[in-house]
Amino acid sequence: MSVGREARLVVGNDGEEPLDLMLELWGDVHRIVPGETCVVVTHTSSESGAWPGTRLGDEPFEVCHGPTWLTVWVNGDCFHLYDRKGDEIEPYVYGGCPDRQPSA
Template identity: 65%
Template structure:
């Protein structure tokens, strides 16, 4: 069973054009179409204490917005994307999140 923490951040596109969602520090880019949204999920192995990589206190995310893109810094050990119902959007490419492994 996974004993760490999980944080979720919903990112939506209510504009008329596709929105690029850049996920750092991994450099992945996901396109969010108009009227769609996704959830960035990150995990920390520590049950308490600061999130790894957090620049301002105990924040699991840092977000920068530009007219055609959003950059989300996920301050956990890994990340994955899901829809609002929790269904995975894209498989995690970097060895897997420990929280997603069977029996984690």
Template identity: 75%
Template sequence: METFAGRTARLVVSNDGEVPLDLMLEPWGDVHRILPKEKCVVVTHSSSRDGSWPGTQLGDEPFEVDHRSDSVTVWANGHCFHLSDRKGNEIDPYVYGGCPAQNQAT
């Protein structure tokens, strides 16, 4: 198996509120509900040899975040994303976008 030669970025999203918070993950349109006092980690990978992020115009921004009162939208600018808890355990076993580093960098 070829070693993953790209980059991995992680973004912790927390719900410090009293009601569930919808986490929208773009550009895939996936929604995950974060319960009160819960945290999850959005993980994205770029397989570019130069380490750039394909979803951003600037090339060096793995995420863009937009927050509203009942939801947060995270644009994961890599080739894929998956969710985990703070210990690295996958929250949803389905990986979006065919991650090049699915079993190598979580």
């Protein structure tokens, strides 16, 4: 991808019960077990680098949570979900995401 930006959001479960991670607007759900950490990566192909879905200004993510769930609104064109080592979890590609590992 020659234009645009990449953003990363690290999400972990420090609790004692599983946590449902919902990735919107795709409605994808991943269960985060206690002690697990995930990295949500999104991209924007906009020449201006703006995040297309944002409701609160120029933000790549919006997060809401409850005791057993976490919803991440991904405001980019797509998302990938990785573990902390950089391995893709449930290899989904939504919206034409580039096939690449998250940046360090």
